[in-house]
Amino acid sequence: MSPRLTFGTAGRILRQLRHDRRTIALILVVPTVLLTLLRYLYDDNPQLFDRVGLIMLGVFPLVIMFLLTSVAMLRERTSGTLERLLTTPIGKVDILLGYGIAFAVAAAVQAVIVSTLAFWLLGLDTLGPAWLVGVIAVGNAVLGMALGLLVSAFADSEFQAVQFMPAVVLPQVLLCGLLQPRDRMPGWMEAISDVMPMSYAVQALTEVGTHTDPTSTMWRDLAIIVGCVIVALLLGAATLRRRTA
């Protein structure tokens, strides 16, 4: 592993993103618009917006970064650039961490803008500090990125890569406790939700929303998210094969 190659790769990915103005606009505008919609949907019930809007601050970055990374990595695999990279001095870990850092930066920018809007303009209220919401949002984005990198190995085309979003991310959205509290789910369903990383992301956000100080549950949830990121990245590294058939 070499910091020079890792940061060089992160810089290259951010430069690619910079040339794609429409994608940048979508990353920033879509969550802002959706959150605004949600705010006026729950116009007569601000408490509900405080709960759902907060969770959405965690769900948006995960979904968006998942999509971005899975397609970006698939392109890297199918365009031959990955094959070429693997014949140069760069290591697999440098490539993966480069992606991680680049999309974490993109996610941080998104989280700051969307959270600022939510707290200042839309009147989102949490008992805990806003910066902690931002930290968890970035953590979620990095989780989405790591999952996206992993599933890109199982897609041969961009059509397939995009289909992994409903397959991998939507079940987590359904079972994460947003639509129905997890302890009110049937046992087997709660068990499934127990092994889904997004459940912990949502729980961590809810903890910040309902407690003035960071709770131990929140720290544990954050640790689980980081653990899932590491596992997904390691599995992702295993799918970067130097020799292919």
Add this chain to the structure above:
Amino acid sequence: MSNAIEVEHLVIARGKRRVLHDFTCTVPSGSVTGLLGPSGSGKTTFIRAVVGVQKIVSGTVTVLGHPAGSKPLRDKVGYLTQAPSVYADLTVRENARYFASLYGLGAKQADAAISDVGLSKAKDQLVGQLSGGQRARASLACAIMSRPTLLVLDEPTVGQDPVLRNELWQHFHALAAGGSTLLVSSHVMDEAGRCDRLLLIREGHLIADQTPAEVRRSAGTDDLDEAFLRLVQAQDTAKAHDTEKVG
């Protein structure tokens, strides 16, 4: 070291199909060796084995004294894939600088490589907006900039205009004169005459490993296209003969 590449009894399969059959050859250091054969003959598969990204069934590929694809080779071997492998959403210069950084090189070497392939005027254009030939050259710039000891080029001149093709071949020979070894694949026989040595390949079999002069002499014709045809026919006849004897 006298041989940059030594290949012994290399067998490669893709799925159930054998793509290379018991391939044995050498590429001498400091030469420009052409890998020639029709499309689908196994050229790209062979090249991928040399740079160490191809799964092999059996045999050995030794490059500059190391197993192909091993760590000590990563900054000594330059590789141009058949389809241009540069980032379409970056400019030529941004691509060159990124690949330069992988070898610890700076902007100067990146710009020099861009000018070597004749892309200086287009260096601030996005690769995605370039023509096919320009895109291939952008990819080539990223392969040659590190002045690798061994440069492996998979069809580098496809789609280039004749003047530019001439310049590229002059550049390849200049690199070889500077001590690099080049392995260049092509399916165009008129490029064979520009090589110091030829590996002729057909249906995964090596049918000649000679200098162009030797190929011409053994086939009894000055036209390399015709020579290739005669070598193929001679081999087919020999094979038919063998089958008869066995039968």
